[in-house]
Amino acid sequence: MVLLVINGVVGSGIFGLPAKTFKETGVYSIAAFGVCAIAVFIIILCFAEVSSRFTKTGGPYLYALSSFGPLPAFLTGWLLLVTRFITYAALINLLVTYLSVFSEWFTQPSSRIITIILLTGLLALINHLGVKDSTRVNNFLTFAKLLPLFLFIIVGFFFIETKNFEIKHTPGFSSFSSTVLLLVFAFGGFESVLVNSGEVKDPGKNLPFALLLAALIIAVIYVLIQIVSIGTLPTLATSGKPLAEAAGLFMGKTGATLIAIGALFSVTGTLNAIMLVGSRLPYAFSEEKQFPKIFSFIHPKYKTPTLSLLLFMTVTILVSINYSFLSAASLSAITRVMIYAIVCISLIVLRKKNAAQTGYFKIRYGKFVAIAGIVITIWLLSSSGLKELKDVAIAIGIGLLIYFLVEWQKRKAR
Numbered sequence: 001m002v003l004l005v006i007n008g009v010v011g012s013g014i015f016g017l018p019a020k021t022f023k024e025t026g027v028y029s030i031a032a033f034g035v036c037a038i039a040v041f042i043i044i045l046c047f048a049e050v051s052s053r054f055t056k057t058g059g060p061y062l063y064a065l066s067s068f069g070p071l072p073a074f075l076t077g078w079l080l081l082v083t084r085f086i087t088y089a090a091l092i093n094l095l096v097t098y099l100s101v102f103s104e105w106f107t108q109p110s111s112r113i114i115t116i117i118l119l120t121g122l123l124a125l126i127n128h129l130g131v132k133d134s135t136r137v138n139n140f141l142t143f144a145k146l147l148p149l150f151l152f153i154i155v156g157f158f159f160i161e162t163k164n165f166e167i168k169h170t171p172g173f174s175s176f177s178s179t180v181l182l183l184v185f186a187f188g189g190f191e192s193v194l195v196n197s198g199e200v201k202d203p204g205k206n207l208p209f210a211l212l213l214a215a216l217i218i219a220v221i222y223v224l225i226q227i228v229s230i231g232t233l234p235t236l237a238t239s240g241k242p243l244a245e246a247a248g249l250f251m252g253k254t255g256a257t258l259i260a261i262g263a264l265f266s267v268t269g270t271l272n273a274i275m276l277v278g279s280r281l282p283y284a285f286s287e288e289k290q291f292p293k294i295f296s297f298i299h300p301k302y303k304t305p306t307l308s309l310l311l312f313m314t315v316t317i318l319v320s321i322n323y324s325f326l327s328a329a330s331l332s333a334i335t336r337v338m339i340y341a342i343v344c345i346s347l348i349v350l351r352k353k354n355a356a357q358t359g360y361f362k363i364r365y366g367k368f369v370a371i372a373g374i375v376i377t378i379w380l381l382s383s384s385g386l387k388e389l390k391d392v393a394i395a396i397g398i399g400l401l402i403y404f405l406v407e408w409q410k411r412k413a414r
Contacts (some may be wrong), residue, residue: 002209002210002211002213002217004210005190006146006209006214006217006218008189008190009186009189009391010145010149010218010221010266013185013186014186014221014222014225015241015242015243015266015267015330016094016097016240016241016242017182017185017186017326017329018225018229018230018236018242019236019239019240020329021033021179021182021183022181022229022230022236023237023238024175024179024182025171025175025176026167026168026169027166027167027228027230028167028170028171028176029051029230030223030226030227032179033222033223034219034223035182036180036186037187037218038186039184039376039380040188040215041212041215041216041219042374043343043376043377044190045339045363045369045373046346046370046373047340047343047368048207048208048212048339048363049341049349049363050063050346051063051207051208051358052205052208052360052361053350053354054153059080060077060080060192060339060342060343061073061076061077063128063343063346063350064077064342064346066115066346066350067349067350067353068346068349070290071403072342073092074285075396075399076339077281077285077397078396078403079335079338079339079396080191080281080339081285082283082392082396083188083336084277084312085316085329086319086323086332086335087185087328087332088158088271088278088319089320089323090323090326090329090332091270091271092115092119092271092320093116093324093325093328094325095115095264095271096115097325098241098244098263098264099260100266101241101260102257104346112149113321116321116375117317119271120275120313120316120320121254121272123275124275124312127276127279127304128273128299134285138360139379144262144265145263146263147262148258148261148262148263149225149262152246152259153221153224153228155250155251155255156245156246156247157228158250159250160232162231164231164232164233165342174383177290177382178380178383179378180383181334181337181380181381182326183333184333184336184380185333185336186338187222187380190215191336191339191340191343199366199397205361211288220326224247225243228246229242229243232246233245233246233249240384241263243263244260262283274324275312277314278316279308279309279311279312279313280308282295286308289410290403290406291402292402292406294307295307295311318340327388330384330385330388331388331391334381334384334389335392337377337380337381338381340373340377341373341374344371344373344374344377345370345372345374346365347367347370348370348371351366
């Protein structure tokens with residue numbers, strides 16, 4: 001379970017974010033990673049308690065349903081779906097950037113669009129034909145992406161130049177806050193793992209342990225990667241593929257290629273996982289009668305939700321073409337923080353609503369931790385850009401429109 005959480009979180013953002021965060025906050029980006037790790041750890045404590053109350057599959061959707069009712073639950077599930085769309089867009093754009101290590105052809109705008117369409121179509125086809133071997137494939141991809149990162153840290157430490165850590169400017173509070181928000185993109189993903197908590201043995205004990213231990217391991221890995229990136233790559237602020245370029249300096253072309261291959265495995269594995277989970281969400285909504293009934297269709301031969309998969313594929317292609325890695329990562333961070341806020345509030349509501357419940361992981365001073373989590377989410381959202389907030393508001397508006405249209409159809413059918 002610890003490995004599953006690490007796999008869900010250590011995706012591909014870490015292959016691109018060291019440069020983006022360093023550009024905004026310089027050496028203070030190391031502190032930004034630390035602050036984000038602490039903030040996410042507090043939120044994970046809330047997830048640990050709330051998730052341990054449930055033995056059914058559903059994750060944040062189920063928590064919101066039990067705490068607030070159908071409409072807030074739908075919006076939580078909708079935010080999960082929107083996060084899948086946007087995260088996919090961010091990562092496939094990063095994939096195209098790292099492919100340029102192998103060929104300059106991928107630097108052309110038309111090549112980016114072609115790659116997005118072909119790869120998304122291929123992953124959709126793979127998920128349509130069935131997912132029997134997905135666990136085996138994902139385990140392989142987990143090791144394939146972690147090994148290059150460990151190699152990057154271990155070898156890179158011997159080539160760190162202390163002069164690169166010279167503080168040239170001190171970032172403002174607003175800039176630092178927006179950087180911490182962006183890093184939520186790299187630290188997020190654990191919430192998706194909890195969707196399948198109904199399949200976990202003794203979730204009241206194993207989920208909190210896995211979440212907290214994995215969070216600690218991930219924080220250490222990320223901080224070490226940032227330290228090596230700053231210490232070995234003088235042009236970090238302007239790099240599109242920072243880990244590959246840094247590895248190229250201290251391990252030569254072979255090192256750059258190895259990191260690029262690791263990034264490709266990581267991105268492809270994460271994209272496949274997003275396609276698998278995301279394409280099932282419209283189907284799940286449809287089964288709960290909160291989405292048009294047509295998306296409940298299951299292919300008679302392959303037993304996969306064909307129309308739900310086609311919808312997810314189409315939307316991800318459109319979003320991926322219209323957003324860059326950085327803009328999509330920022331949006332993904334905002335939608336994730338909104339989900340985190342809902343779960344923190346759920347802890348307080350469930351303690352009052354189900355006061356007699358026992359056998360779950362009850363954290364000490366839980367209400368204070370939940371309030372701290374809510375304050376953190378408000379702080380992070382306050383550092384969002386107006387354009388990003390506008391895009392998220394439009395996405396929520398579309399979700400509400402779908403919800404009320406389906407409700408209207410159900411009433412009409414009666």
